[in-house]
Amino acid sequence: MQIRNKIITILTVILLVAAPLTAQLEIANQYWLRDKATGRTLWLAGHGVTNLISRFGIDIAEHNGHYASFGANTQRLHLTQGALGRGAPWKLLPDGRYDLAAWNERWWTRFRLYLDDCKRRGIFPFVQLWDEPTIEAGKTRWRVNPWRPSNNVNDLERLSDDPGGHAMPGFYDDVTDSRLMTLQDAFVRRVLDLSAPYGICIYSFCNEYDFGAKAPVAWQEHWIEFFRSYEQEHPALPAPVLLTNTAVKRYMDEGYGAFPLIDWFYLGRDFRLKSYGRAGRDQAGTGGSVLHSLVERVRKLYPGKVLINSRPSSSPDRGVKDYTNEAETRRILWSMFTSAVHVAGFRHLNPTGPDDHKPWLRTHPDCRECTDGLATERALRSVHAFLRLARPELASLEPAFDSAAGVPAFRLRSDSEQIIYLPRGGAAQVSLSPCCDEVWRYDPRNPDGGLILIERGELAGDWLQAGDAETVFYVRRKPFPGS
Numbered sequence: 001m002q003i004r005n006k007i008i009t010i011l012t013v014i015l016l017v018a019a020p021l022t023a024q025l026e027i028a029n030q031y032w033l034r035d036k037a038t039g040r041t042l043w044l045a046g047h048g049v050t051n052l053i054s055r056f057g058i059d060i061a062e063h064n065g066h067y068a069s070f071g072a073n074t075q076r077l078h079l080t081q082g083a084l085g086r087g088a089p090w091k092l093l094p095d096g097r098y099d100l101a102a103w104n105e106r107w108w109t110r111f112r113l114y115l116d117d118c119k120r121r122g123i124f125p126f127v128q129l130w131d132e133p134t135i136e137a138g139k140t141r142w143r144v145n146p147w148r149p150s151n152n153v154n155d156l157e158r159l160s161d162d163p164g165g166h167a168m169p170g171f172y173d174d175v176t177d178s179r180l181m182t183l184q185d186a187f188v189r190r191v192l193d194l195s196a197p198y199g200i201c202i203y204s205f206c207n208e209y210d211f212g213a214k215a216p217v218a219w220q221e222h223w224i225e226f227f228r229s230y231e232q233e234h235p236a237l238p239a240p241v242l243l244t245n246t247a248v249k250r251y252m253d254e255g256y257g258a259f260p261l262i263d264w265f266y267l268g269r270d271f272r273l274k275s276y277g278r279a280g281r282d283q284a285g286t287g288g289s290v291l292h293s294l295v296e297r298v299r300k301l302y303p304g305k306v307l308i309n310s311r312p313s314s315s316p317d318r319g320v321k322d323y324t325n326e327a328e329t330r331r332i333l334w335s336m337f338t339s340a341v342h343v344a345g346f347r348h349l350n351p352t353g354p355d356d357h358k359p360w361l362r363t364h365p366d367c368r369e370c371t372d373g374l375a376t377e378r379a380l381r382s383v384h385a386f387l388r389l390a391r392p393e394l395a396s397l398e399p400a401f402d403s404a405a406g407v408p409a410f411r412l413r414s415d416s417e418q419i420i421y422l423p424r425g426g427a428a429q430v431s432l433s434p435c436c437d438e439v440w441r442y443d444p445r446n447p448d449g450g451l452i453l454i455e456r457g458e459l460a461g462d463w464l465q466a467g468d469a470e471t472v473f474y475v476r477r478k479p480f481p482g483s
Contacts, residue, residue: 024199024239025124027260030304031340032394035122036199036239041394043337044124044308045383047315047376048075049360050346053111054087057357060114066360068121070377071384075123076310076346078207079191081131083107083146089187090146093153098146100154100183108194115198126263126310126344127195129188130206132246135167142166156180168211172219185226192230192241199239202308202344203227204263210248217254220245224258244308247271252302261306261342264298271298286328288408288423291335292401308342315347316375317363326375331423331470333379334444338410338421340399345376385447390440390474392417404429405463418475425468430475432462439464442472 025042028034033042048067049055052075067075083089089111091102118125134141142148142165149161158177159170175181195201205223209215224243231241244259245251247266252259264271271294298307312332313324324332336343350373351359363370397412397419407426412419415435420428421444432439440451451474464473 023119023122023124025202025242026239027242027306028395030306031398033124033306033342034395042073042124043340043383043387043394044074044126044342044344045333045337045380046072046074046123046343047345047347047380048072048077049349050076050078051082051087052077053079053107053114054081054083055349056087056106056110058359059357060110061117062358063360064114064117064121064123067377067380068123070381071388072377072380073123073384074126074202074342074344076128076344077125078128078131078346079111080129081134081207083134084144088146090152097150098152100146100152100156101186103190108190111191112194115195115200119198119200124200124202126202126204126308127191128204128207128310129191130172130209132168132206132208132210135171137164137166147171154179154183156183169215172206172209173216175216175218175222181222188223188226189230192227196230196234196237196241199237202242202244202261204310205243205245207246208266209246209251210266213248213250215251217251220251220255224255228258247310249301256302256305259305261308262298262302263308263310264302265309265311267298267301286324286331286335288331288335288410289403291332292339292408292410295336295339295341295399296401306342307340308344309336310344310346312336312343312345315345317347317350317367317370317373326371326378329376330379330382330444333383334421334472335410335423337383338399338412338419339401340397340412347376382444382447386442386444386451386472386474389442389451390419392419392474392476402429416477418473420464420473420475422466422471422473425466425471427466428464428473429462430464430473432475436475436477438476438478440474440476442474444470444472 024036026034026036028041033044035042046067049058049063052058052063085092088098089104089107091099091104093099134145136142143163146152149156149159156179159167205220227241227243242260244261244263245255247264249267252262313329316324316326316329333343347360349359350362350364352362361373363373396414400411400413402409405427407422407424409428410421418430422428439454441454442451443449
């Protein structure tokens with residue numbers, strides 16, 4: 001058999017490998033995370049229903065198993081978005097109001113089951129505690145929110161009760177409102193009491209916390225101090241408590257020293273990877289140079305910090321407002337991986353009716369470019385399958401970028417390995433002699449094709465030729481026999 005035909009053919013549908021129950025998450029270095037229990041360096045990338053805990057009709061194991069089968073090892077999880085009625089963490093009283101000082105134990109039991117399942121599967125959730133959109137004006141937002149004074153029995157007199165209004169800035173405007181902050185603290189403390197002993201979560205204080213960049217920094221400072229104190233009070237936790245906040249530049253600048261990692265999707269609209277906007281205008285696109293420039297700008301703003309993007313794009317199967325197609329989603333994920341950026345995605349539900357128990361598999365009926373509802377899953381599989389096949393030493397790999405051949409080339413490189421991603425094909429230069437002596441090719445569009453070893457005689461000097469096809473090259477030092 002010719003070496004050219006020597007193919008690693010691990011079936012990538014078998015992606016779910018049971019993770020040890022002792023999985024714990026920590027910072028490995030400025031680029032990567034690490035499972036403290038196993039020592040494995042991690043790139044996090046995943047997808048899932050964002051308000052899964054409050055969606056009692058969705059089976060947690062079935063949902064997590066679906067995404068894990070494509071390699072997903074994180075998801076963006078909102079705890080208070082859509083948390084209404086029986087899906088709220090607070091007690092719902094017979095008169096339809098909530099007691100924010102009491103709990104809906106069914107919600108908390110479900111949260112524990114979720115964490116148990118995540119730990120078994122090696123899923124590390126990106127958990128957002130509060131959600132600004134739910135306190136904004138709207139019939140499905142502040143009007144029905146458990147914290148609106150008329151909707152609870154807790155005498156929150158300093159919050160607006162206007163059903164046509166909103167709770168901003170009151171909800172996080174005055175940390176001296178002891179009644180409000182006592183209730184907020186109680187919720188966050190119980191979240192940490194339940195989840196921190198698992199050691200698998202990244203916590204974000206709030207989704208879209210900015211109120212037009214006018215929200216007070218004092219509320220963020222309150223939570224920074226709250227988390228610091230909690231960690232000091234619980235020295236036996238299995239892993240550090242990893243925290244961040246929504247990526248508005250003002251709050252990132254203020255909290256930079258306290259945040260072990262930076263969530264950067266919302267630094268401003270010019271930092272969005274893909275946004276059609278309400279008028280259907282493509283504001284950024286997914287070209288290689290655009291993707292690289294966005295990452296590099298964030299990295300220069302916040303050097304030395306692990307980067308995570310919690311909204312690379314909406315689901316390709318969402319079909320409204322801002323979305324990507326399948327090819328763009330795959331390019332985004334590969335560009336983020338080879339830029340050493342973690343991705344915690346989320347999916348909006350497109351149910352077919354009240355009896356639909358798998359709404360995460362449905363495409364939006366108005367979607368113009370949707371396929372079968374599995375576009376993001378295939379994009380995740382593309383990168384995660386490569387990682388399982390190549391097993392690179394991520395801890396030593398650092399991102400680089402060039403366009404020496406006139407095309408964007410994303411690289412992760414060390415003294416003994418390189419991963420080179422060419423989103424539009426073309427060629428990439430690599431000097432094999434001081435680094436490596438083995439070159440493999442991988443088609444990100446076809447993970448089942450595996451890694452194909454390229455004969456040295458087929459190499460054009462120091463240039464790797466990809467033609468016009470999206471291509472990944474994996475270059476490494478050949479292991480010694482028996483190693």
